[in-house]
Amino acid sequence: MKEIRVGIIGFGTVGQGLAKAMLEQQQRLLKKTGTTFTLATVADIALTSLPEEFSGVTLTQDANDIFTDPAIDIVVELIGGMEPAKSFMLKAIENKKHVVTANKALLSVHGKEIFEAAAKNNVEVGFEASVGGGIPVIKALKEGLVANKINFIKGIMNGTANYILSQMTDHGTAFKDVLKEAQELGYAEADPTYDVEGIDTAHKLAILMTIAYGLHVHLDDITVEGISSIEPVDIEFAKQFGCRIKLLAISRNLGEHVEARVHPTMVPEDHMLATVNGAFNGIQFQGDTVGDVLLYGQGAGMMPTGSAVAADVVDIGRNIVNGSVNRVPALSYITEHITAPVITPMEQLSCPYYFRITALDQPGVLAMITGIFGKHGISIESMMQQTRDTNEPVYIVFRTHLATEGDVEKAIAEIDALEVCAGPTVKIRLLIAE
Amino acid sequence: MKEIRVGIIGFGTVGQGLAKAMLEQQQRLLKKTGTTFTLATVADIALTSLPEEFSGVTLTQDANDIFTDPAIDIVVELIGGMEPAKSFMLKAIENKKHVVTANKALLSVHGKEIFEAAAKNNVEVGFEASVGGGIPVIKALKEGLVANKINFIKGIMNGTANYILSQMTDHGTAFKDVLKEAQELGYAEADPTYDVEGIDTAHKLAILMTIAYGLHVHLDDITVEGISSIEPVDIEFAKQFGCRIKLLAISRNLGEHVEARVHPTMVPEDHMLATVNGAFNGIQFQGDTVGDVLLYGQGAGMMPTGSAVAADVVDIGRNIVNGSVNRVPALSYITEHITAPVITPMEQLSCPYYFRITALDQPGVLAMITGIFGKHGISIESMMQQTRDTNEPVYIVFRTHLATEGDVEKAIAEIDALEVCAGPTVKIRLLIAE
Numbered sequence: 038m039k040e041i042r043v044g045i046i047g048f049g050t051v052g053q054g055l056a057k058a059m060l061e062q063q064q065r066l067l068k069k070t071g072t073t074f075t076l077a078t079v080a081d082i083a084l085t086s087l088p089e090e091f092s093g094v095t096l097t098q099d100a101n102d103i104f105t106d107p108a109i110d111i112v113v114e115l116i117g118g119m120e121p122a123k124s125f126m127l128k129a130i131e132n133k134k135h136v137v138t139a140n141k142a143l144l145s146v147h148g149k150e151i152f153e154a155a156a157k158n159n160v161e162v163g164f165e166a167s168v169g170g171g172i173p174v175i176k177a178l179k180e181g182l183v184a185n186k187i188n189f190i191k192g193i194m195n196g197t198a199n200y201i202l203s204q205m206t207d208h209g210t211a212f213k214d215v216l217k218e219a220q221e222l223g224y225a226e227a228d229p230t231y232d233v234e235g236i237d238t239a240h241k242l243a244i245l246m247t248i249a250y251g252l253h254v255h256l257d258d259i260t261v262e263g264i265s266s267i268e269p270v271d272i273e274f275a276k277q278f279g280c281r282i283k284l285l286a287i288s289r290n291l292g293e294h295v296e297a298r299v300h301p302t303m304v305p306e307d308h309m310l311a312t313v314n315g316a317f318n319g320i321q322f323q324g325d326t327v328g329d330v331l332l333y334g335q336g337a338g339m340m341p342t343g344s345a346v347a348a349d350v351v352d353i354g355r356n357i358v359n360g361s362v363n364r365v366p367a368l369s370y371i372t373e374h375i376t377a378p379v380i381t382p383m384e385q386l387s388c389p390y391y392f393r394i395t396a397l398d399q400p401g402v403l404a405m406i407t408g409i410f411g412k413h414g415i416s417i418e419s420m421m422q423q424t425r426d427t428n429e430p431v432y433i434v435f436r437t438h439l440a441t442e443g444d445v446e447k448a449i450a451e452i453d454a455l456e457v458c459a460g461p462t463v464k465i466r467l468l469i470a471e
Numbered sequence: 472m473k474e475i476r477v478g479i480i481g482f483g484t485v486g487q488g489l490a491k492a493m494l495e496q497q498q499r500l501l502k503k504t505g506t507t508f509t510l511a512t513v514a515d516i517a518l519t520s521l522p523e524e525f526s527g528v529t530l531t532q533d534a535n536d537i538f539t540d541p542a543i544d545i546v547v548e549l550i551g552g553m554e555p556a557k558s559f560m561l562k563a564i565e566n567k568k569h570v571v572t573a574n575k576a577l578l579s580v581h582g583k584e585i586f587e588a589a590a591k592n593n594v595e596v597g598f599e600a601s602v603g604g605g606i607p608v609i610k611a612l613k614e615g616l617v618a619n620k621i622n623f624i625k626g627i628m629n630g631t632a633n634y635i636l637s638q639m640t641d642h643g644t645a646f647k648d649v650l651k652e653a654q655e656l657g658y659a660e661a662d663p664t665y666d667v668e669g670i671d672t673a674h675k676l677a678i679l680m681t682i683a684y685g686l687h688v689h690l691d692d693i694t695v696e697g698i699s700s701i702e703p704v705d706i707e708f709a710k711q712f713g714c715r716i717k718l719l720a721i722s723r724n725l726g727e728h729v730e731a732r733v734h735p736t737m738v739p740e741d742h743m744l745a746t747v748n749g750a751f752n753g754i755q756f757q758g759d760t761v762g763d764v765l766l767y768g769q770g771a772g773m774m775p776t777g778s779a780v781a782a783d784v785v786d787i788g789r790n791i792v793n794g795s796v797n798r799v800p801a802l803s804y805i806t807e808h809i810t811a812p813v814i815t816p817m818e819q820l821s822c823p824y825y826f827r828i829t830a831l832d833q834p835g836v837l838a839m840i841t842g843i844f845g846k847h848g849i850s851i852e853s854m855m856q857q858t859r860d861t862n863e864p865v866y867i868v869f870r871t872h873l874a875t876e877g878d879v880e881k882a883i884a885e886i887d888a889l890e891v892c893a894g895p896t897v898k899i900r901l902l903i904a905e
Contacts, residue, residue, distance in 0.1 A: 058618050059618075061759075062618040062619070062760065065618075065620060068685065068804050069617060069803055069804055070805075071805055165615070171760070171761035171764065172764055173610075173614070173615020173616065176607075177610070177766075180607070180610060180786060181599070181607020181782050182607065182782070183500065183503060183782050183786075184492050184493075184785065186496075186499060309746060309747075309767060312743060314741075324605075324778065326775070326777060327606075327774070327778035328768065328769045328772075328774070328775055330607070330767065331768065332611075332767075333743060333763075333764065333766075333767070334761065334762065334763060334764035334765065335761070335763070340761070341761050343618075344619060344758065347617070347760070348615050348616070348617050351614075351617045355795075355798050355799065356798070359793070359794075359798045360793070360794060361789075361790070361793035361794065361795035364793045364798075365789065369503055371504075374502040
């Protein structure tokens with residue numbers, strides 16, 4: 038009987054999800070693969086016993102027990118963060134273990150080193166669970182869309198941020214109130230920085246860009262803005278423009294250079310991404326052969342993420358059994374064809390914009406503001422003015438045609454310096470229709 | 472240098488799309504696989520020359536030239552229909568060629584024979600393009616969701632029918648007018664029966680059920696109703712209930728038996744499937760581990776379908792090069808674990824229903840109708856009555872809670888036999904919230 042033996046490092050939410058999935062699906066996987074997938078060992082520094090259902094599984098507090106066990110084929114790293122996760126991954130690889138991880142933070146920073154070590158040791162690195170939770174987005178990109186030049190990646194890749202924006206949209210609640218509620222419900226972490234400031238989304242975009250384009254994209258290559266400054270009034274204006282505000286990861290492949298950005302984005306309400314609500318993720322690719330493909334599902338959670346990790350374990354297991362290790366290169370392109378990226382400078386970004394300007398309601402103000410836009414070549418598509426009590430500043434809201442970020446920055450600086458402006462201008466980029 | 476040589480039978484729209492994709496993507500595929508994928512031969516009974524861009528490709532009118540060419544590794548059948556497609560597939564398989572096809576009609580009727588022949592000859596059968604056009608739905612189901620019991624399949628799998636329903640919804644146009652327009656635009660075929668009567672969708676559902684459940688599902692197992700009887704008034708009432716009417720393929724896995732049905736369905740407008748419009752497809756799976764996953768994209772067309780066929784060619788090519796043929800069983804489950812399905816009898820189907828009853832506007836009519844519903848245990852969730860000119864029959868519209876098809880059929884027969892009923896009752900099933 039063929040058997041693949043798995044060791045898990047880190048028995049938190051996802052580790053337990055994987056263990057549960059492996060137990061529950063073992064018979065089904067046997068019927069699909071002819072191979073028994075066995076959870077052999079769990080290493081967790083904080084555990085002294087495993088739940089009864091895992092009675093046949095060895096528990097250790099020392100991850101080295103997994104690396105040095107010759108009977109273990111695949112090591113699954115699920116502790117997250119940089120260290121000791123990175124050292125563990127490298128040790129496992131040096132010990133000729135195949136590795137599977139959901140650690141997007143690690144891969145988006147130290148991916149190059151890890152993938153090179155894996156190539157040197159002829160082992161596989163599975164990372165389906167690092168992007169989009171249970172959605173098989175990595176496999177779709179590497180295999181399903183193999184015969185495509187990817188021209189556009191756009192996606193909602195963080196369920197916490199999307200949940201918060203959805204709640205703000207549905208109930209008109211302020212960001213900090215929804216965040217507090219989300220924390221109480223366990224949907225947001227005590228320190229929500231990675232989720233709400235777009236960093237987690239940037240980790241994922243770096244990984245997707247790397248395999249989509251064959252470029253070693255690093256977290257630092259990505260311009261990141263979060264959602265903590267989004268106000269209910271902007272969500273309301275967005276609705277009036279027929280849009281929803283979503284935290285999107287966006288990358289256009291412009292040939293000579295590639296965009297790499299994460300920021301709140303106004304999405305037309307008839308766009309599929311506008312209908313991705315709550316804690317769900319939606320990730321869209323545009324390929325030159327296939328056109329637009331979108332994948333939707335739960336981007337996090339114990340069992341969905343467990344499903345993705347298990348799929349990697351099975352994928353690698355099939356290759357071990359069939360002697361076809363690294364049949365699909367880890368990063369889609371063969372290592373020697375992966376190059377350094379040239380990232381589009383943000384000031385060269387071209388998209389439509391939304392501006393909310395806070396100004397005194399005086400004659401001539403509009404002429405001053407539109408004059409500044411005109412001077413910088415920014416063409417207005419539509420405008421709305423909110424009326425308020427007398428003598429209070431009003432919101433003047435603009436939606437532009439395609440404009441360039443550099444011009445926009447200059448125009449905003451000039452507008453905000455006007456004496457009639459009573460607060461900083463809010464700028465939100467629109468999803469380009471393409 | 473590693474090379475995989477491909478022969479195409481049938482150089483219609485998809486055949487040309489594949490040839491174009493193989494040419495355009497050849498360098499990219501080399502960088503991803505280390506293998507050159509070459510289009511060696513095209514067989515088409517109606518062609519005497521190929522476009523200039525394919526100058527290196529051999530053209531024949533005899534498919535046997537492909538089967539008997541020892542240098543050809545993979546045969547792609549793209550002529551469609553039953554014969555000679557079936558004979559060609561089997562001949563290719565007997566000649567130890569791997570085969571790829573987009574022919575859902577063939578697979579949903581003769582799949583068992585073809586897959587058994589392939590297993591006997593140890594060759595692969597790729598059929599990604601048979602469902603969802605360019606969307607990598609087969610790979611997602613077989614590999615990405617491998618560690619899942621699939622509990623629910625629901626999808627919009629025919630772009631023509633979805634285009635027609637979208638146009639009817641947006642413009643209030645009658646079915647036959649939209650169909651005529653779609654035919655003029657080339658979106659619908661001269662004989663649109665397969666598309667609008669749900670047969671094409673049923674082909675695809677049979678294939679998805681087979682690989683999702685490990686059951687040999689045949690086209691004849693599926694209950695099929697098309698969209699040709701849908702009237703604008705039903706689309707309008709659906710809107711008032713907050714729903715869109717879509718032609719859905721639906722299968723719930725109920726353990727002892729599985730549902731298998733294709734019919735117009737009222738979908739809540741906040742459901743992702745309600746937002747799949749125009750010629751696009753959306754296919755949703757619910758797995759016990761992953762929860763809901765939806766894949767969206769172009770379900771037909773020259774290049775999208777070419778993308779899916781090319782992905783199969785590359786997948787099989789990787790297995791040839793790595794000596795790992797049939798590393799993933801063609802039907803997801805290993806042949807000996809695939810069993811005959813037990814299909815839920817339609818009279819046992821349980822879902823909410825929409826009824827449009829045409830009745831005379833007389834006292835007591837409503838009591839008679841609701842009395843019949845009550846007698847058959849059908850519980851009403853809401854009701855609307857359309858007012859009309861005096862003395863004309865009116866529409867009385869009901870939306871029910873969960874009811875059973877058998878009870879519904881009996882109730883409708885009794886209602887339609889009432890003297891006050893002026894036309895047959897229209898019944899549309901609602902998508903069950905699950």
